[in-house]
Amino acid sequence: TGEVDDQVDKAQILVASNRGPVSFSVDDDGSLRFRRGGGGLVSGLSSVAGDADTLWVCAALSDADRKAVSESPEGRIDQAGFDLGGARVRMIDIPAATFANAYNSVANSTLWFVHHMLYDTPNKPLFDAGFRTEWDDYRAYNAAFAEALVTGAADGAKVAVQDYHLALVPRMMRGRRPDLRIAHFSHTPWAPPEYFRMLPADIGRELLEGMLGADHVGFLSRRWADAFLRCCETFLRADVNWDNRTVDCGGRIVRVGVHGLGADAEGLRARAAAEDVAERRAALREMVGDRRLILRVDRTELSKNIVRGLAAYRELLVKRPEWRERVTHLAFAYPSRGDVPEYRAYTESVRRLAEEINAEFGTDDWTPVVLEVNDDYARSLASYQIADVLLVNPIRDGMNLVAKEGPVLSQEGCALVLSTEAGAADDLGRDAILVNPYDVSETAEALHTALSMPDAERRERCTRLAEAAVALPPQRWFADQLRALV
Ligand code: G6P
Numbered sequence: 001t002g003e004v005d006d007q008v009d010k011a012q013i014l015v016a017s018n019r020g021p022v023s024f025s026v027d028d029d030g031s032l033r034f035r036r037g038g039g040g041l042v043s044g045l046s047s048v049a050g051d052a053d054t055l056w057v058c059a060a061l062s063d064a065d066r067k068a069v070s071e072s073p074e075g076r077i078d079q080a081g082f083d084l085g086g087a088r089v090r091m092i093d094i095p096a097a098t099f100a101n102a103y104n105s106v107a108n109s110t111l112w113f114v115h116h117m118l119y120d121t122p123n124k125p126l127f128d129a130g131f132r133t134e135w136d137d138y139r140a141y142n143a144a145f146a147e148a149l150v151t152g153a154a155d156g157a158k159v160a161v162q163d164y165h166l167a168l169v170p171r172m173m174r175g176r177r178p179d180l181r182i183a184h185f186s187h188t189p190w191a192p193p194e195y196f197r198m199l200p201a202d203i204g205r206e207l208l209e210g211m212l213g214a215d216h217v218g219f220l221s222r223r224w225a226d227a228f229l230r231c232c233e234t235f236l237r238a239d240v241n242w243d244n245r246t247v248d249c250g251g252r253i254v255r256v257g258v259h260g261l262g263a264d265a266e267g268l269r270a271r272a273a274a275e276d277v278a279e280r281r282a283a284l285r286e287m288v289g290d291r292r293l294i295l296r297v298d299r300t301e302l303s304k305n306i307v308r309g310l311a312a313y314r315e316l317l318v319k320r321p322e323w324r325e326r327v328t329h330l331a332f333a334y335p336s337r338g339d340v341p342e343y344r345a346y347t348e349s350v351r352r353l354a355e356e357i358n359a360e361f362g363t364d365d366w367t368p369v370v371l372e373v374n375d376d377y378a379r380s381l382a383s384y385q386i387a388d389v390l391l392v393n394p395i396r397d398g399m400n401l402v403a404k405e406g407p408v409l410s411q412e413g414c415a416l417v418l419s420t421e422a423g424a425a426d427d428l429g430r431d432a433i434l435v436n437p438y439d440v441s442e443t444a445e446a447l448h449t450a451l452s453m454p455d456a457e458r459r460e461r462c463t464r465l466a467e468a469a470v471a472l473p474p475q476r477w478f479a480d481q482l483r484a485l486v
Helices: 040-046 063-071 096-115 130-151 169-176 201-211 222-236 266-270 274-290 306-319 343-359 377-386 401-411 440-452 453-470 475-483
Strands: 011-016 022-026 032-036 054-058 088-091 153-162 181-185 216-219 239-240 245-249 252-258 292-298 328-335 369-372 387-394 416-421 434-437
Touching: 011 130, 022 201, 032 434, 096 130, 130 153, 153 169, 153 475, 169 181, 169 201, 169 222, 169 328, 181 475, 201 222, 201 306, 222 239, 239 252, 266 306, 266 377, 266 387, 266 401, 274 328, 274 377, 292 306, 292 377, 292 401, 292 440, 306 343, 328 343, 328 377, 343 369, 377 401, 387 401, 401 416, 401 453, 416 453, 434 440
Parallel strands: 011 054, 011 153, 054 088, 153 181, 181 216, 216 252, 292 328, 292 387, 328 369, 387 416, 416 434
Antiparallel strands: 022 032, 239 245, 245 252
16 A cells, blocks of 8 residues: 655654554545544644654554545555645555554554553453464564654654554664654553553563653653553562652663643634534534533543443433433444454444433433444534533543543533543543542432533533643643653
């Protein structure tokens, strides 16, 4: 699927992430068009992509992307200057089988599961010879990134490597380019040592040592940074200075930092002012009528805890029947990682439970749960504007930007029901209603409290939530990462 352009100019600032800021489609005239990609990382980084002299190296293609690329006359995926701004984007062409093992098996079915503590442990994980082969592909995939970065970087350039897909890249680069200053940033939680130790010992060490090849290792919350430092102590017997939050790697000092990420208020408000959002808003208002609206917006992602969220809504309708016919639960659960069997099964359980609730409580003029699975960014923004209650109840989440974006766009004020296990609870804990994500009854009661909140209080809280949500805009978050490299 395309050739790699090796004539890229050398860049002073490089960003590396599995998923890039764009996805592709083919226009009527057959030319390739780029659209903003999904997920927290892309939301965070897109707003900084416009800077000149930045090279963004990425690899992920969705099925739709592959199709679009193969249908386009250019038939190639490397390009420069797409419409997010001036940054150049370089897609690395990784063989499909290598990519599948690195992305689906190692990154998403193993590292993601470890950091979000998602395993059903009587059955998984299971590390056998097959896994070792997949691990080799994860290494090869990391090596392809390291190669692209080493070749694309100017003397003394700063490199910001993102997320669990690319844990080995910093160390792979350091040996070859000691002049570079390298940051690694995790958008996920980090597993505590008691959970991380499930990984084969040599692989666990390789991951930690890979990241410690960086000069600076960053996390979204103090909780995740502490877990990482504890893993370094436990599995590498590394010398950790807890006052300075540094790790001594044989005389080279690696700093571990906490950089929260907030919503991009300006970008969001500008996008939400567009006509297509107004149209969606009108349609949603029509559908909801004078009922209260409980909203959730997620990828269909195991860690997002959608099933327990629906169970809580069901319990609300049982325990607080006064809400029947007076509330609509709009659940946006957008497709994600469909190649991982657990995600397909999970998508099915979400659909089934939504249907059960509708069968149990629905009437001729009331559908209790409206489940939408087709990704529509404009509709998500419109729903933030009109929601009365926003439910964000992940099992574990690096940050969760939905919890921050909702209050920023809310027009009448929305109450936020938020899991204590999301990094966002660090910033929003004061004005959100915090819940234990496993406690369905507590979540049901929190929904009731949120629905019953007096309008004035809901508005005041929402204003404070929005203020806290934008305190660390993506531009500053990214600048902090680079500053930490000086
Ligand atoms: C999270 C991860 C990102 C990832 C995103 C979407 O936010 O931290 O690295 O890009 O999820 O997941 P996907 O597998 O579709 O890229």
